[in-house]
Each structure stands twice: as C-alpha cells, then as structure tokens.
Amino acid sequence: MEAAQRILDKFSTPDNVVSHEFKCGKVSGVLIVQPDLSDAATARAVVFALENTAQKLGSLEEFSRYALLEYDVTISDDVDDCVNKLLNGDMLLCIEDESRYAVINARKYTTRGITEPPTETVMRGPREGFIEDLKTNLSLLERRLKTPDLAIERMEIGRKSKTAIALCYLSSVADEKVIKNVKKRLEKIDIDGIVDSHYLVPYIEEKPLSLFNQTGLSEKPDIVTAKLLEGRVAIFVDGSPMVITVPFVVVEEFQSGEDYYQRSTYGTFVRLLRYLGLILALLLPGLYVALQNFHYTLIPVRFMVTLMTAIKGIPLSPLAETVFVLLLFEIIREASVRMPRAVGMAMSIVGALVLGETAVSAGLISSPAVMVIALSSIALFTVPSMIGAMSVLRILYTLIGGLCGLFGLILAVLFTLHYICSLNAYDAPYLAPFTPLVYSDFKDAIERSPFPTMKQRPRSIPNNNPTRQA
Amino acid sequence: MEATQQQTNNSALGSENTKNAGTTNTRETKQASGKQLVAIIFILAMATKMFLLPIFLIQASGRDGYLILTVYGVFDLITLVPMIIAIRKCDVDFFELLSSVLGKVGAKIVVAIIGLFLFFKLNTAVAEILTFYGTNVLADFDTSMMIIVLLVFLTAAGTHTLRSLSRLNEILVPIIVVCLAVLVAIVVLTGFDLGNILPAVADGKGFTAALLKHPAWVGDFTPLVLFIGRTKTKKYTWCFAAGSGVIGTGIAVFFAIALSAAFGNVPMLIDSTTNISNILQFSVGNVYGRLDMFSSVVWSVSVFIEAALFFYATCRCVSFVIGKNAHFIISLCACVATYVVQVFAFTDPMILSLCVTSYACAIITPTMAVGIPVLALVCGAVYNKKNKGDAKAAGRQSA
Numbered sequence: 001m002e003a004a005q006r007i008l009d010k011f012s013t014p015d016n017v018v019s020h021e022f023k024c025g026k027v028s029g030v031l032i033v034q035p036d037l038s039d040a041a042t043a044r045a046v047v048f049a050l051e052n053t054a055q056k057l058g059s060l061e062e063f064s065r066y067a068l069l070e071y072d073v074t075i076s077d078d079v080d081d082c083v084n085k086l087l088n089g090d091m092l093l094c095i096e097d098e099s100r101y102a103v104i105n106a107r108k109y110t111t112r113g114i115t116e117p118p119t120e121t122v123m124r125g126p127r128e129g130f131i132e133d134l135k136t137n138l139s140l141l142e143r144r145l146k147t148p149d150l151a152i153e154r155m156e157i158g159r160k161s162k163t164a165i166a167l168c169y170l171s172s173v174a175d176e177k178v179i180k181n182v183k184k185r186l187e188k189i190d191i192d193g194i195v196d197s198h199y200l201v202p203y204i205e206e207k208p209l210s211l212f213n214q215t216g217l218s219e220k221p222d223i224v225t226a227k228l229l230e231g232r233v234a235i236f237v238d239g240s241p242m243v244i245t246v247p248f249v250v251v252e253e254f255q256s257g258e259d260y261y262q263r264s265t266y267g268t269f270v271r272l273l274r275y276l277g278l279i280l281a282l283l284l285p286g287l288y289v290a291l292q293n294f295h296y297t298l299i300p301v302r303f304m305v306t307l308m309t310a311i312k313g314i315p316l317s318p319l320a321e322t323v324f325v326l327l328l329f330e331i332i333r334e335a336s337v338r339m340p341r342a343v344g345m346a347m348s349i350v351g352a353l354v355l356g357e358t359a360v361s362a363g364l365i366s367s368p369a370v371m372v373i374a375l376s377s378i379a380l381f382t383v384p385s386m387i388g389a390m391s392v393l394r395i396l397y398t399l400i401g402g403l404c405g406l407f408g409l410i411l412a413v414l415f416t417l418h419y420i421c422s423l424n425a426y427d428a429p430y431l432a433p434f435t436p437l438v439y440s441d442f443k444d445a446i447e448r449s450p451f452p453t454m455k456q457r458p459r460s461i462p463n464n465n466p467t468r469q470a
Numbered sequence: 471m472e473a474t475q476q477q478t479n480n481s482a483l484g485s486e487n488t489k490n491a492g493t494t495n496t497r498e499t500k501q502a503s504g505k506q507l508v509a510i511i512f513i514l515a516m517a518t519k520m521f522l523l524p525i526f527l528i529q530a531s532g533r534d535g536y537l538i539l540t541v542y543g544v545f546d547l548i549t550l551v552p553m554i555i556a557i558r559k560c561d562v563d564f565f566e567l568l569s570s571v572l573g574k575v576g577a578k579i580v581v582a583i584i585g586l587f588l589f590f591k592l593n594t595a596v597a598e599i600l601t602f603y604g605t606n607v608l609a610d611f612d613t614s615m616m617i618i619v620l621l622v623f624l625t626a627a628g629t630h631t632l633r634s635l636s637r638l639n640e641i642l643v644p645i646i647v648v649c650l651a652v653l654v655a656i657v658v659l660t661g662f663d664l665g666n667i668l669p670a671v672a673d674g675k676g677f678t679a680a681l682l683k684h685p686a687w688v689g690d691f692t693p694l695v696l697f698i699g700r701t702k703t704k705k706y707t708w709c710f711a712a713g714s715g716v717i718g719t720g721i722a723v724f725f726a727i728a729l730s731a732a733f734g735n736v737p738m739l740i741d742s743t744t745n746i747s748n749i750l751q752f753s754v755g756n757v758y759g760r761l762d763m764f765s766s767v768v769w770s771v772s773v774f775i776e777a778a779l780f781f782y783a784t785c786r787c788v789s790f791v792i793g794k795n796a797h798f799i800i801s802l803c804a805c806v807a808t809y810v811v812q813v814f815a816f817t818d819p820m821i822l823s824l825c826v827t828s829y830a831c832a833i834i835t836p837t838m839a840v841g842i843p844v845l846a847l848v849c850g851a852v853y854n855k856k857n858k859g860d861a862k863a864a865g866r867q868s869a
Binding site: 294295297298400404405406407408410411412414415417418419421422424429431434435436437 | 503505506603607608609611616619620622623626627630631633634635637638640641642760763764767768770771774775778
C-alpha cells in the first residue's frame with residue numbers, strides 16, 4: 001500500500017514501527033504503530049474494532065465516524081506531520097486507494113509518580129513536584145489556576161527531538177512585551193535537540209556568559225503558580241521537571257516557597273539570615289586573608305593574640321593556606337555530590353575529620369583558616385541556587401584580598417556589583433527593589449510581609465495589572 | 471554599538487511607558503532616576519572634598535583649612551544650581567544639545583576641552599586614591615601594580631551605561647552613610663576642642679595663598695552634564711538634589727573642622743597621617759580594632775564612584791569627539807592614558823603637587839567648573855527657544 005510505504009520509507013530502520021494489515025469488509029488497510037510510545041491496549045482495541053465493524057466503510061471519514069467513534073481521530077495528508085505524530089505515540093491508519101492518513105491518539109508513556117522534589121523540600125506547604133511529563137505538569141498548574149486567563153502556548157523545539165514546549169502566563173497580568181520577547185527568543189532557537197529545560201536557559205537569558213542566574217528554575221507547582229500571579233512567564237519543557245520563569249530578579253534567589261507558609265516575622269528573620277549568609281560566604285575568606293596579610297592593625301588586639309598563637313609555625317602563607325582549604329572544600333563537595341549515597345557518608349567523614357583534623361594537627365593549616373572556610377561554606381548553603389556563582393566569586397575575592405588587601409577586595413566587590421547593576425533582562429532591573437529603589441517591593445524582598453499587606457504585584461516585574469487584592 | 475542599543479531600548483521602553491504611565495513597573499525610559507541623581511550629587515559633593523583635601527589645606531594654611539574648604543564647597547554648590555536647572559529644563563542629552571546649538575564642529579571642540587578637564591579631574595581623584603591607600607592602608611603599596619586593579623573597575627564603568635553607574639551608586643549610598651555615621655560618632659565621642667580653630671584668618675596672606683593653590687578640587691559636579699536629558703525626575707527632585715549637595719558639602723566641612731581643630735595648630739603632625747582615620751585621638755582603640763580605619767576604607771568607595779563617573783564622562787566625551795561608539799576600546803585607551811599619567815608622570819608626588827597647585831590650574835579649574843554648567847544652561851535655553859519657534863512655525867504651516 002503506497003500510503004503506508006511512504007511512511008515506512010521515512011524511517012532508517014522501519015522495523016522500529018509495527019505495521020498491521022487488516023481487512024474491513026472489502027476494504028483492506030494498514031495500521032502503523034510505534035510500540036514503545038503507544039498504548040498497546042488501545043492498539044489492540046482499534047484493530048479489533050476495525051476488523052469487526054458491521055458497517056460498510058469506504059473512506060477515512062467513515063472509519064472515523066463509525067468504527068473509531070470512541071477514539072480521538074484526525075485526518076491528515078501531510079506525511080512529515082504524520083511521521084512526527086507517530087513518533088509521539090499516535091497510530092496511523094491507511095486504507096487502499098486513499099493517500100491520506102487517520103491519526104489516532106494512542107499516546108502513553110511511562111512516567112514516575114508525583115513526588116516531593118529533592119531540590120525544594122519543605123517542612124510546611126505542598127509537597128507536589130513537577131515530573132518529566134508535560135501533560136501532567138500542565139495539569140498540576142491548571143489545577144491551581146482555574147481561570148480562562150491562563151494562556152498556554154505550545155511549540156516544538158529541536159529539529160530531531162521535536163520537544164514539546166509550553167509557554168504559560170496569565171494574559172491579564174503578564175506584560176505583552178515580555179511574552180513577545182520570550183516567544184521571539186524561543187522561535188529563534190534552531191538546534192537539533194532539547195533534552196532538558198536547562199538547554200533553553202542560555203537562549204532566554206540576556207547575558208548567557210554571566211555567572212549569575214537570570215532565569216528562575218523551579219520544580220514546584222505552587223512556586224510557579226505564585227510567579228505567574230506576579231506577572232511572570234513560565235516555560236515548561238517536555239521531559240524536564242524544571243520549569244523556567246522569566247523575568248528574574250536577584251531577590252528571588254533569597255525567597256523560598258516555605259517563607260510564605262510560615263509566620264511572616266520568622267520568614268523575615270530567615271531572609272535576613274540568607275542575606276547575611278551571602279555576605280559571609282562571599283567576603284569572609286577574602287577579608288580574613290586581607291586582614292592577615294595587610295591590615296592586621298584593624299584586628300582587635302585580643303583576636304590578634306589568639307590568631308598569632310594559632311598561625312604560629314604554619315608553613316603556608318595566609319593566602320596559600322586559605323586558597324588550599326577552599327579548594328579542598330570544593331573538591332570534597334563535588335566528590336560528595338557525585339558519589340553514590342552510601343559512599344557519600346564515608347566520603348564526608350574522610351573529608352571533614354581525616355583531612356581537616358589531620359591537616360590542622362600536623363601543622364599544615366591553621367584552625368582559624370579551617371573555621372573561616374567552614375563558616376563561609378555553611379553560609380554558602382543558605383542560598384542554594386547561588387552556590388555556583390558564590391563559589392567562584394569567593395575564590396576570586398580571596399585571591400584579590402590576599403594580593404591587594406582591602407583596596408583590591410573593595411574594587412572587586414564594586415566591579416561585581418557594577419556588573420550586576422547592568423543586568424536588566426526583560427525590563428526587570430536585576431537588583432530591584434534595591435536599585436532602582438522600589439519601596440513597595442521591599443515587602444517581599446528583605447521583609448516577608450503578611451499577605452493582607454501585599455496588595456500590589458511587584459513593580460520590579462513588568463505587568464499589566466498592578467492590583468492584587470482590594 | 472552600545473549607544474545604539476541604549477537608544478533602541480529607550481525608544482522601545484518610551485512608547486511602552488507612555489501607555490503604562492509608569493504606574494505598574496520600573497521600566498526606565500531614562501538612564502537615571504531622580505533618586506539616583508540625588509544620590510550621585512551627595513557623593514560628588516562630599517567624596518574628594520572629604521578625602522585628602524582637608525589635609526592639604528591644613529598643611530598649607532593651618533587651622534583655617536576648614537574655611538578654605540567651605541569656600542570651595544559653597545563655590546561648587548553655586549555651580550550646582552545652573553547644572554540642576556539645565557537637567558530640569560533640557561530633554562535632550564548634552565552632546566545633542568551642543569550639536570544643535572553650536573554646530574557639529576563647534577560641539578566637538580567644546581566637548582574635547584570638557585573631556586580634557588574631566589580627564590584631569592579623573593587623574594586627581596585616582597592620584598588621591600593611590601596616595602590614601604599607599605600611605606594609610608597598605609604597607610608596600612606598589613602603585614604601578616595596584617593601579618591596574620583600579621583601572622579594571624574604571625574600564626568596566628566606561629564600558630557599561632550611565633544607568634549601571636547610577637544604580638551602583640544608589641545601592642552603595644546606604645553603606646557610605648553608615649560609615650559616615652560611624653566616623654561622625656567616633657569624632658564626636660572622642661571629642662575635639664573647637665577653640666583650636668580660632669581666631670580665624672589670622673594670617674590673611676597665607677589664607678589667600680592657600681585658597682588660590684587648591685582650586686583643582688572644585689568642579690566636582692561637572693560630570694553631571696551627562697545626566698542632562700537622561701534623568702527621569704519628579705516634582706521635588708530639584709529640591710532633594712540641591713539638599714543632598716548641601717548635606718554632602720556640610721559633612722565634608724564638618725570633618726574639615728574636626729581635623730582643623732585637632733591638627734590646625736600643629737600641621738606638621740599630619741605629614742605622616744594623611745587622613746582622618748589615622749588621627750589617633752579618634753581611634754576607638756586597638757582593643758576593639760581600628761573601626762575608624764575600617765569605616766574610612768569602606769567610605770572610600772564614594773571616591774571610587776566619583777573617579778568612575780569622571781572616567782565614564784571622559785570616555786563619552788572621547789566617543790562623541792571621534793564619532794565612534796566603541797566604548798570598550800575607548801575605555802581601554804583612557805585606561806592606558808591614566809596609567810601612563812599616574813605611573814610615569816605623577817610618580818613623584820612633588821610633580822603632582824606642582825601640577826594641581828599651579829596658577830594655571832587655579833584659573834582653568836574654576837573657569838571650567840562655572841563654564842560647563844552655564845554652557846549647558848545657555849545651550850538648553852537656546853535649544854528650547856529654537857524648538858518652540860520651530861513648533862510654532864510648523865503649527866502655522868499646518869493651519
């Protein structure tokens with residue numbers, strides 16, 4: 001049969017698909033199925049229905065209307081489109097003397113269950129997390145936003161992977177220019193395949209080479225819903241549990257879903273701790289080295305005496321010692337992330353106890369250096385999404401602090417801040433509400449105000465509807 | 471390239487903002503906001519005047535140093551007035567304003583002169599930074615190496631936009647204010663005898679000579695010309711801008727008074743202690759660490775910002791004169807020029823001192839400090855008049 005052959009010819013290994021010939025009255029036909037992606041029960045039921053129909057059928061429309069009434073059927077004459085659908089799990093029905101195809105929806109993939117995402121665990125609040133199935137993810141979102149305002153625009157990216165992408169936003173809230181800009185950037189992508197949502201991130205960001213995140217990534221439907229309600233746009237990618245949200249501002253790094261499920265006072269306290277954590281993580285090793293190398297007069301005398309006693313006899317310079325401990329920490333961290341869980345525990349013991357303790361008692365490194373790096377490293381984890389950027393920056397700050405003292409350290413911080421100030425993707429100033437100053441947005445920046453006081457949407461994020469509650 | 475990009479962004483945002491009327495979001499049609507302008511004026515009024523100038527003045531005129539600084543401060547505040555009016559009245563940027571009033575060639579000549587002046591101011595600020603860190607903060611300070619770190623920051627400032635610089639300043643102002651508060655607290659709590667600054671102007675000749683020797687430190691508000699036509703302002707921004715200038719100058723004068731009261735009668739004592747942070751009587755004491763020194767060092771970011779603003783302004787002047795928007799290349803060239811001046815020309819502090827205290831400098835700097843804002847104001851008035859005339863003529867034609 002010509003129509004079926006046209007489809008099979010498209011495959012480099014036609015054995016990958018199953019073609020089943022059948023006879024329905026006097027009409028013979030072929031049913032083509034991709035067994036790995038289609039529901040076997042649906043395929044069997046369709047074959048049974050076709051072979052046992054009592055009516056006399058002559059065209060695809062009649063087949064659709066009488067024999068396959070209970071199935072989702074569309075008729076198409078585009079061979080490439082039909083091949084694409086076949087590869088997505090649909091079945092193709094071809095009959096003799098007909099060049100068109102009936103596409104029967106029989107998609108069924110094995111997906112994992114909805115579980116709590118390991119990257120965003122909470123003590124309170126919803127524990128649902130997105131999974132790798134786009135349909136399930138969209139249903140999780142739609143269950144939380146039951147409004148016709150919720151726009152879901154679908155597209156495919158990847159010449160070979162044909163990955164399904166869904167762009168979601170609230171049409172009455174999200175800014176048209178942002179939506180247009182995101183769509184334009186997505187449409188421009190010409191790549192062979194998208195494996196995960198992270199593939200899209202550099203295409204959506206204003207400065208892809210930057211050290212700083214310029215897009216939000218979340219695995220939790222409640223967080224994505226809240227972001228959509230603030231006027232952001234979410235991008236779902238089939239096969240990825242991570243959802244991208246834009247525009248993105250730096251305060252989002254300090255916000256956690258759980259902040260909103262706790263008492264607001266405690267939420268504010270925790271946020272303050274995160275800001276303090278960031279400062280400690282970034283500057284503590286650099287300051288320690290700069291003070292020891294150049295500005296020991298700035299250290300109070302009592303501390304100075306203790307410090308002098310502790311560093312006495314250490315063969316390495318303060319800079320070399322601190323950089324050594326920092327690198328040691330980074331290596332142990334990277335190894336424990338990659339190690340299987342069972343080995344990870346042993347790894348931590350070896351790293352923390354054996355290496356750290358032995359190195360101090362052997363007089364290779366001083367205990368203040370270990371303590372400073374340990375404090376800085378613990379502080380690093382208060383803002384988990386910034387670990388990458390902060391790890392790199394703190395090593396740079398340590399080096400510059402050790403070589404140029406406070407002069408270099410201050411200039412390095414100024415340089416970084418100046419760079420961050422230049423980030424302005426999708427008209428959302430990256431450092432807002434700190435600069436430009438947006439007083440109203442402070443309610444959800446350093447502070448976590450109670451919901452009744454947050455009557456407006458964040459002004460830092462472009463949106464069409466500023467009022468959130470009366 | 472970057473300027474074209476900025477223009478595109480601005481025009482695109484401009485049309486959007488008209489629709490949203492600035493109610494829902496922070497889209498910036500302009501490069502700087504009114505608050506950022508106020509913050510910049512505060513820093514410019516205070517930074518270099520409070521840095522090393524009081525020491526130089528005390529060394530030159532003894533206890534009357536604070537009076538000379540007050541004269542410079544008031545002089546600069548007077549020049550701030552036409553500058554603020556120009557920013558308020560003009561909707562187009564400074565270079566466009568000059569081009570339309572003076573013609574392209576005339577504008578380029580004027581901008582070249584302004585650029586040279588800004589480059590001189592930049593070098594004064596950079597030299598001060600290097601002196602401060604070389605004498606007070608870092609032992610074995612190798613200027614030729616350390617300046618590279620500073621120049622990297624300045625290059626970044628020259629490459630990015632005025633918006634980034636304004637935002638950087640805005641975010642740092644609270645930290646600078648906290649450091650100032652700590653320094654004020656230290657100065658007030660440790661006490662100083664105001665009687666030491668009296669009688670004022672006992673040596674009239676010495677006072678006049680010192681007054682004429684240091685005008686290189688006036689004209690700190692000249693880079694504000696870049697804010698003309700690029701600042702989004704509100705009704706009372708002008709009052710706040712003027713107020714922040716007065717407060718900034720007041721703070722500089724306060725510290726000059728404190729320093730004069732401490733060292734005005736014994737100026738030779740501050741030869742080795744060139745900054746307020748090194749005045750031992752203000753030190754909280756080594757038991758608690760040198761909080762004064764730490765605050766001084768963190769406060770010095772205001773001078774870094776001022777230097778960055780001078781650098782940015784110099785680069786934009788060069789960019790206009792040569793008619794190219796290659797900001798990175800221009801910044802790099804300005805960097806090399808600054809390096810050469812600082813490392814080869816100003817190696818000997820004597821040369822620097824002779825340069826900034828020369829009579830030529832005493833004539834040129836105040837002239838430029840007054841001339842630039844007045845020029846901006848006059849050009850703005852002419853431009854507005856011309857535009858009104860054109861609009862009327864167009865109205866008549868269409869009628």
